[in-house]
Amino acid sequence: MTHERQHRGLTAANLTNTSYDMEPLKSGNKIPTEQFLPASDAKKLQKKRVSFRAIVAIGLPTALAIIALVTGLLVWHFHYRYNGRVRKMFSGYLTISSQTFSDAYENSNTAEYKELASKVSRQLKGIYGQVRLLSKYHVASSVQGFSEGSNNGIIAYYLSEFNVPESQVSAVDEAMASMDGGENARKSRRGFGRRTDNSLIIDGMTSGAVDARLAGRNLKRSSKRSHHAHGNQTDIIRSPGFPDSAYLPNLYTEWQIRADPEHRIRLEFDVLDLEKDCRNDFIKVYDSLAPSEKQVIAEKCGYRLPDEKICGEKPPKTVYTIKSNQTTVRFHSDLSYVSEGFSAEFEAFEPTNPCPGRFQCDNDLCVSPNLECDGYNDCGDMSDERGCTCNETQIKCKNGFCKPSFWRCDGVNDCGDNTDEENCGNCKAQEFRCRNSRCIPAHKQCNGYNDCGDGSDESQCEKSIAVHCSDLTYKCKNNQCISKLNPMCDGEIDCADGSDEAECKCGTKPYKSSRIVGGKDSSEGEWPWQVSLHMNTQGHVCGASVISNRWLVTAAHCVQDSEKFKYSQPDQWEVYLGLLNQGETSKSTLKRVKRIISHPQYDHLSDDNDIALMELDSPVTLSQNIWPVCLPEATHDFPAGKSVWITGWGKQREEVDAIASVLQKAEVRIINNTVCNKLMDDGITPRMICAGVLSGGVDACQGDSGGPMTSTESSGRMFLAGVVSWGDGCGRRNRPGVYTRVTEYRSWIREMTGV
Numbered sequence: 001m002t003h004e005r006q007h008r009g010l011t012a013a014n015l016t017n018t019s020y021d022m023e024p025l026k027s028g029n030k031i032p033t034e035q036f037l038p039a040s041d042a043k044k045l046q047k048k049r050v051s052f053r054a055i056v057a058i059g060l061p062t063a064l065a066i067i068a069l070v071t072g073l074l075v076w077h078f079h080y081r082y083n084g085r086v087r088k089m090f091s092g093y094l095t096i097s098s099q100t101f102s103d104a105y106e107n108s109n110t111a112e113y114k115e116l117a118s119k120v121s122r123q124l125k126g127i128y129g130q131v132r133l134l135s136k137y138h139v140a141s142s143v144q145g146f147s148e149g150s151n152n153g154i155i156a157y158y159l160s161e162f163n164v165p166e167s168q169v170s171a172v173d174e175a176m177a178s179m180d181g182g183e184n185a186r187k188s189r190r191g192f193g194r195r196t197d198n199s200l201i202i203d204g205m206t207s208g209a210v211d212a213r214l215a216g217r218n219l220k221r222s223s224k225r226s227h228h229a230h231g232n233q234t235d236i237i238r239s240p241g242f243p244d245s246a247y248l249p250n251l252y253t254e255w256q257i258r259a260d261p262e263h264r265i266r267l268e269f270d271v272l273d274l275e276k277d278c279r280n281d282f283i284k285v286y287d288s289l290a291p292s293e294k295q296v297i298a299e300k301c302g303y304r305l306p307d308e309k310i311c312g313e314k315p316p317k318t319v320y321t322i323k324s325n326q327t328t329v330r331f332h333s334d335l336s337y338v339s340e341g342f343s344a345e346f347e348a349f350e351p352t353n354p355c356p357g358r359f360q361c362d363n364d365l366c367v368s369p370n371l372e373c374d375g376y377n378d379c380g381d382m383s384d385e386r387g388c389t390c391n392e393t394q395i396k397c398k399n400g401f402c403k404p405s406f407w408r409c410d411g412v413n414d415c416g417d418n419t420d421e422e423n424c425g426n427c428k429a430q431e432f433r434c435r436n437s438r439c440i441p442a443h444k445q446c447n448g449y450n451d452c453g454d455g456s457d458e459s460q461c462e463k464s465i466a467v468h469c470s471d472l473t474y475k476c477k478n479n480q481c482i483s484k485l486n487p488m489c490d491g492e493i494d495c496a497d498g499s500d501e502a503e504c505k506c507g508t509k510p511y512k513s514s515r516i517v518g519g520k521d522s523s524e525g526e527w528p529w530q531v532s533l534h535m536n537t538q539g540h541v542c543g544a545s546v547i548s549n550r551w552l553v554t555a556a557h558c559v560q561d562s563e564k565f566k567y568s569q570p571d572q573w574e575v576y577l578g579l580l581n582q583g584e585t586s587k588s589t590l591k592r593v594k595r596i597i598s599h600p601q602y603d604h605l606s607d608d609n610d611i612a613l614m615e616l617d618s619p620v621t622l623s624q625n626i627w628p629v630c631l632p633e634a635t636h637d638f639p640a641g642k643s644v645w646i647t648g649w650g651k652q653r654e655e656v657d658a659i660a661s662v663l664q665k666a667e668v669r670i671i672n673n674t675v676c677n678k679l680m681d682d683g684i685t686p687r688m689i690c691a692g693v694l695s696g697g698v699d700a701c702q703g704d705s706g707g708p709m710t711s712t713e714s715s716g717r718m719f720l721a722g723v724v725s726w727g728d729g730c731g732r733r734n735r736p737g738v739y740t741r742v743t744e745y746r747s748w749i750r751e752m753t754g755v
C-alpha cells in the first residue's frame with residue numbers, strides 16, 4: 001500500500017524575484033531545496049503586491065497544512081539540555097486502517113477524538129516498548145491531529161518526547177530511523193498490521209526529529225488553531241495581536257489548515273515582518289498536522305512588506321498655477337504602518353491548472369512564462385528550454401536549444417554541443433587556437449616546439465619549455481620565459497632557478513575546517529585573507545585581502561573621501577583580521593592603518609583602476625585565521641567559465657540595508673570580457689574582470705567592495721583574481737559583478753609594497 005502517496009502532496013518553494021511562489025510538485029516527490037533568488041529584472045520589481053505565496057499542494061484525499069510561528073529565544077539550554085540529558089522530540093504520522101474517518105476526528109474536543117488520541121498514544125508507547133533503547137527514554141507521545149487517509153482510514157499525527165543521555169542521542173536517532181522504512185519488515189517484527197486485543201491496525205509509521213529550534217519549546221502547551229479552507233472563500237490568519245501590536249516573545253503558535261478532498265490550499269502572506277534571521281523568529285509551513293521535518297514546505301523570516309514607494313498616476317497636466325500665495329498639497333496614503341507579525345490569506349481550490357498564468361515544468365515547478373525559451377534552465381530539468389523557436393536575439397544550437405547571442409564565442413560551451421563556440425576564430429576543426437588567436441595544426445600541441453609563438457600550444461603539457469618572452473608567458477627570476485600556463489606556486493619547479501616556487505607562503509587555508517547575494521555562511525579560517533574594514537563610527541564598510549603581514553589590497557572607491565567621511569585618511573580606519581562574525585570583533589585581530597595608496601589612475605566615473613593598498617601600522621602575526629592570498633602574475637590566466645569564490649559581509653539582497661553578520665561565500669563563474677561589455681552597456685575596461693551567474697541570484701553587493709574574488713588553482717592554492725568593484729544592482733539576471741583585474745596591477749603592487 002502506498003500510504004505515503006495517499007496524503008502527501010509535497011510542495012517546492014521556488015523563490016524568485018519579489019513574489020514568493022511555492023508551486024506544487026507531484027505527490028511523492030522529494031522536496032527540492034529552496035532557491036533564494038533576489039529581484040532580478042526590473043519588470044518584476046514593479047509588481048505592486050509583495051507577497052509570499054504558498055500554494056500548498058496536497059494529494060488525496062484531504063489537504064492539510066500547519067503553519068507554525070515561533071518567536072523569541074526561549075531559555076533553550078534549560079529545556080533542551082539539563083543534567084547531561086537531551087530532550088528529543090520526534091514528530092510523525094501513522095496510518096490506521098482499522099477505523100474509518102469521520103468529521104468528529106477533526107475536532108479535538110469530541111469524545112471520538114479523545115478516545116482515539118489516547119489509544120494512539122498508548123499504542124505508540126507499546127511500539128517504542130519493543131525497542132529497549134526507546135522504551136527507556138520515552139517520556140510521552142501525544143496526538144496532534146487526525147486526517148482522512150486512503151480507503152477512508154485515518155492518519156494520526158503525533159509528537160513523541162524522549163529524554164536521552166547525551167551519549168545515547170545518536171543511538172536513539174538511529175533506533176527511531178529504523179522504525180520507518182520497509183513496511184513488511186515492520187509488520188512482521190513489531191506487530192504492525194495485526195490486531196492484538198483491541199489495539200489499532202497500523203499500516204505504516206514515519207517519523208523524524210523535530211527542528212532543533214522547536215524541540216526546546218514546549219510544543220504541547222503551545223496554542224493551536226484549526227481552520228478549514230473552502231473553495232472560493234478567502235480566510236485570514238494573523239500572528240497574535242496583528243496589526244495593532246507585535247507578537248510576544250517566547251511564543252509558539254500553530255495553525256492547522258485543512259481542505260476538502262481533491263483540493264489544494266493556497267496560502268499567501270500579504271505582510272510578513274519577523275526578525276531578520278531565522279534563528280529566533282520564523283514561520284514554518286508543513287504539509288502535515290505535526291511539525292515533521294520530512295514535510296516542511298517553507299521556512300520564512302525577515303520581512304516582505306508591501307512596497308512603500310510613492311506612486312500614483314501622473315495627471316495629464318503637471319503645472320498648476322494658483323492665484324493665491326497659499327496652497328495645500330494633500331498626499332493620500334493607502335498603506336499604514338503595521339506592527340511586527342504577519343497576515344496571510346488562504347483558500348482551497350481544485351487544481352485544474354496547477355500553474356495559473358505560469359509555465360509548468362516537467363518536474364511540476366511553475367515558472368514565470370517569460371522565462372520559457374530564454375536560454376536559462378529555469379525549471380532545473382531544462383523543460384522550459386525544449387522545443388523552442390529562437391528569436392532574433394538568440395542563437396540556435398544544433399541540439400535545439402536557444403541561447404542568448406551574446407554567449408557566442410565566449411569560450412564557454414553554453415549549448416552543450418559547442419555550437420555557440422564554433423566558427424569563432426578562423427581556426428578549422430583540426431586546428432588549435434592559440435591564446436594570441438593564431439591557428440596551428442592540432443597535432444602540434446605539446447610537441448616541445450613553440451608553434452604559436454606565445455607558448456600557448458605548450459602551456460598545458462607535462463613539460464614546460466623555454467620560449468621567447470611575451471605578454472603571455474611567465475618570466476622566471478633569471479629572465480628566462482617558460483611556456484607553462486600559470487606555473488607560479490603550482491607545486492612543480494618549472495624555472496631553472498626555481499623562482500616560480502620560491503615565494504609561495506600564500507593562498508592556502510591552514511585551518512582545514514570544513515554580503516554576498518545567494519551565498520552561504522563561511523566557517524572559521526576558511527578565508528584567512530578576508531579583512532573587514534571599519535570606518536570609525538560607521539562600522540564595516542568594505543572588504544580587503546591580506547597579501548603579506550603588512551599589506552592589504554582593497555578597492556580605490558573604498559578610500560575616496562565623501563562629504564561626510566574622510567575615507568582617504570589612514571587614521572579613520574580600523575582593520576579587523578581573522579574575523580568571521582561582525583558581532584564578534586573582540587575575537588579578531590584589530591590593526592590600524594599607516595598608509596593608504598590609492599591607484600593614481602583610479603577613475604571614479606568609470607571605476608577604472610579600482611584598486612588601493614593599505615599598509616598596517618604594525619605587522620600582523622600570521623596564523624590559522626590570518627594568512628595571505630597569492631597574487632597572480634601578470635600573465636596568469638583566469639579563463640572564462642572558471643569557477644571562483646567571492647566573499648564578504650555585504651548585503652545579502654539588493655533591496656535590504658543590513659549587511660551580513662557572518663562572512664558569506666558564493667561561487668560564481670568568470671565571464672568573458674567581450675560578453676560582459678555587451679551585458680554592462682560598454683562599461684568594461686581591460687582592467688576589469690566580470691564574474692557572476694547570468695541567470696541571477698548570486699553576486700557581490702554593497703559592502704563587499706574591496707574584498708576578494710579568489711580562484712583555486714591546480715595546486716589547491718587560492719589566487720586573488722579580482723577585487724569587488726561595482727555592479728548594477730545585485731544578483732540581477734544578465735548583470736554580472738565587475739571586479740578589478742588584479743593581474744593588471746602585479747608590477748604596481750610589487751613596486752609599491754615589495755610584495
Ligand code: ARG
Nearest residue numbers: 700702703704705726727737
Ligand atoms: N560598490 C559596491 C560596494 O561598495 C560593490 C558592488 C558590487 N556589486 C555587484 N553587484 N557585484 O560595496
